[in-house]
Amino acid sequence: MAFLPFYVPASGPIKVAIVGGGYAALAALVSLHRFSPYTGVTLIDPNDAHIKVTHLHETFRRRLREFVVPFEKIEQRFNCRHVRAAVEITDENLMEWQEHRGLAVGDEFIDFDYLLVAIGSGTPRLDQGDAIYDLRDFMIAEGSSLMQQVPIDGDAFLTVVGGGATGIQFLFEIAEFVRVHKLPFRIRLVDGEDTVLKQFTPALGRYVESRLSDAGIEHLPRTFYRKQEGGQVRLENRDTGDVMELNSSAAFLFPGKASDPLLNTTFFGQVVAGGRVLDRVFAAGDCSHHRGVGSNTVTAQAAVRKGKLAARNILRSSGRLKVLEPYLHRDLGDVVSLGPNDAIGWLGLEGNIVAGVPALVVKELVEAQYDLLMAGIDTYLI
Numbered sequence: 001m002a003f004l005p006f007y008v009p010a011s012g013p014i015k016v017a018i019v020g021g022g023y024a025a026l027a028a029l030v031s032l033h034r035f036s037p038y039t040g041v042t043l044i045d046p047n048d049a050h051i052k053v054t055h056l057h058e059t060f061r062r063r064l065r066e067f068v069v070p071f072e073k074i075e076q077r078f079n080c081r082h083v084r085a086a087v088e089i090t091d092e093n094l095m096e097w098q099e100h101r102g103l104a105v106g107d108e109f110i111d112f113d114y115l116l117v118a119i120g121s122g123t124p125r126l127d128q129g130d131a132i133y134d135l136r137d138f139m140i141a142e143g144s145s146l147m148q149q150v151p152i153d154g155d156a157f158l159t160v161v162g163g164g165a166t167g168i169q170f171l172f173e174i175a176e177f178v179r180v181h182k183l184p185f186r187i188r189l190v191d192g193e194d195t196v197l198k199q200f201t202p203a204l205g206r207y208v209e210s211r212l213s214d215a216g217i218e219h220l221p222r223t224f225y226r227k228q229e230g231g232q233v234r235l236e237n238r239d240t241g242d243v244m245e246l247n248s249s250a251a252f253l254f255p256g257k258a259s260d261p262l263l264n265t266t267f268f269g270q271v272v273a274g275g276r277v278l279d280r281v282f283a284a285g286d287c288s289h290h291r292g293v294g295s296n297t298v299t300a301q302a303a304v305r306k307g308k309l310a311a312r313n314i315l316r317s318s319g320r321l322k323v324l325e326p327y328l329h330r331d332l333g334d335v336v337s338l339g340p341n342d343a344i345g346w347l348g349l350e351g352n353i354v355a356g357v358p359a360l361v362v363k364e365l366v367e368a369q370y371d372l373l374m375a376g377i378d379t380y381l382i
């Protein structure tokens, strides 16, 4: 059993219920298993498998199954139990669960000493219908097979909506797929902002815009998506409100994450609900906003750090000393891939920009580090 500073177990193993089965949840699970292998963990998630969503855009050239880890395997590897269910998270529910030290899921009452909520931030559904795809579709089908459903008409365009990191990563994979398979599609990017990758330092956006131009991708900034129907996409100019109808065989929608994080926490990751701190309920990942100087970006790296911290603080809180650790993680960098052969991002400091093969290597290293964690090998320094 690995040593955890300030953790002196008080009694027998504790019970932890984790709602969610994404990056934050699994990072917490691995840490609990590492520091206290007999912790009784129940993982509650509506799906059958953990999906490594940071790879989904790669399914235009790789198999989806490479990025799917069945919860059955996770149960065996980390000695936990998976319950297939979606749980409604509200302040009232959380306060009730804290009081009763348990929650009802279907016919079962799951009792716990500590609860961790890590349900991500969800993705708003912009539109649904034929030839409209969003992240949910990529969780069940490969990009390459979705492309086979797209009708090929004359003067065919594919419309990608969203100039944030996710939209850009999908855009360049789609462009590469079209190029490699010699498909007769042209590609357009529609984005409500005036530049792409708005959340990063402007140099990253400028690099991407030069790549868009090199690849012959049409870029419509300051433009809102309204509808895809009958081989046409309806768009609206953000400034003038003018509506235009353009040829479009399919629309790929990546509008970004849902608005505000669901839960506010203390410095230590405990949920604040109904004006009080719930000392038995922790939150981690995209659904949480931690108080203090630590990073609250909606990224896998922040989710993993919050999940690990929650696990350490749950154990310490259950122990004799009860000295908890504040959330201090600062992002170490971020890289956005631009197809299989290029990427752009920053490393160490936001002004320290990396592009091309070095950036791709950094991204691969980060992904490999997470794969090691899933194998139970924790190489994160913090």
Ligand SMILES: Cc1cc2nc3c(=O)[nH]c(=O)nc-3n(C[C@H](O)[C@H](O)[C@H](O)COP(=O)(O)OP(=O)(O)OC[C@H]3O[C@@H](n4cnc5c(N)ncnc54)[C@H](O)[C@@H]3O)c2cc1C
Binding pocket: 019, 020, 021, 022, 023, 024, 025, 044, 045, 046, 047, 050, 051, 053, 054, 055, 056, 057, 085, 086, 087, 088, 089, 118, 119, 120, 121, 122, 135, 166, 169, 284, 285, 286, 287, 298, 299, 300, 301, 302, 303, 335
């Ligand atoms: C295509 C793509 C590429 C990305 N690339 C990167 C990258 O390169 N680097 C990076 O740092 N970040 C990246 N991100 C962002 C990163 O994936 C997220 O920040 C990360 O997944 C957040 O982890 P999480 O655990 O909070 O939530 P998630 O990983 O979204 O997991 C949430 C889990 O909760 C479950 N759940 C949801 N609602 C309920 C409920 N009501 N009850 C029970 N369970 C529920 C879901 O089924 C899911 O398993 C990318 C995202 C996408 C979509």
